[in-house]
C-alpha cells in the first residue's frame with residue numbers, strides 16, 4: 001500500500017495529507033476542529049479519510065498526530081489541550097472507525113519523525129524536536145523511529161523546571177500541571193507575553209513583541225534576549241542528557257529566525273563540553289511537518305512486524 005495518509009488533530013483544525021512513497025504531496029485538506037465534541041471529531045476524520053481515498057482511488061495507511069498521548073496505564077488519551085479528546089480510547093476508536101490498524105503519536109514526536117525522515121534532520125541518527133507554541137512539547141526520533149517509552153512521555157521537557165534560574169526567576173509562574181516554573185511557563189508564546197508584561201506593565205503577544213524589537217524598542221529586545229537565554233538553558237540540559245545530533249524547532253515561536261544563531265551562541269556556556277556540534281534548525285517542512293510525520297508513522301507501523309501481546 002503506497003498511499004500514506006497523515007492526520008493532524010489540532011485544537012483549531014484537523015488536517016489530512018496524502019503522501020506518495022517518494023514524499024510527494026498528493027492531497028491536502030483542512031477543516032475546523034469540532035471543538036468540544038468527540039463524536040463530531042470522529043465523524044470529521046471519517047469523512048476526510050473517505051474523501052481522500054475516493055479522490056485518489058486507493059486505500060492508505062493512516063497515522064495520527066495529536067497533542068498528548070495514549071496512557072499505557074489506562075489506554076485513554078491524556079495531556080491533550082483538545083480536552084474533549086482526553087479520557088477516550090482514541091486509538092482504538094480510530095482503528096474501529098477506519099477498519100484498519102492505525103498509528104497515533106504525540107505531535108512533537110511526529111515533528112521529529114518528519115524532519116528525521118526527509119526534512120532538516122534527514123540522515124541524523126538522533127533528533128530532538130521541540131514545539132514552541134501555545135504550549136511547549138518535545139519528541140525524539142532515534143535512527144528514524146519515534147522513541148516510545150513505558151510512560152509515553154519521552155521528550156516532554158516542557159514540564160521540567162527552567163534550569164539555572166536567576167533569583168528573579170524563582171519560584172516562577174504556576175503551571176497547569178500543578179507545579180511552578182516549568183519550562184513551558186517561560187518558553188511558550190503566552191510565557192513570552194507574560195514575561196514582557198511583568199517587565200513593562202503592558203500587554204503584547206509574541207508576534208507584537210518580535211515586531212517591537214525589530215523597530216528598536218529596548219524592552220521588547222530585552223524580553224527576546226531573556227527568552228533566548230532561557231531557551232539555550234533548556235536545550236543545554238537536553239544536550240547534556242541525550243547529545244542529539246540535531247534539534248529542530250516547530251510551533252509559532254520557531255518562525256523567529258534569529259533563534260537559530262542566537263541560541264547556539266548562548267548554549268555553549270551551559271553545555272558540559274568543550275565544543276558543541278549540535279545543530280539547531282528550522283523545520284524543512286514548516287507548518288506541514290507534523291502532519292507529514294503522522295503519515296510516515298502510519299506507514300512504518302503498517303510495515304512493522306506485529307508486536308507480541
Ligand SMILES: [Zn+2]
Nearest residue numbers: 159175177182
Ligand atoms: Zn508544568
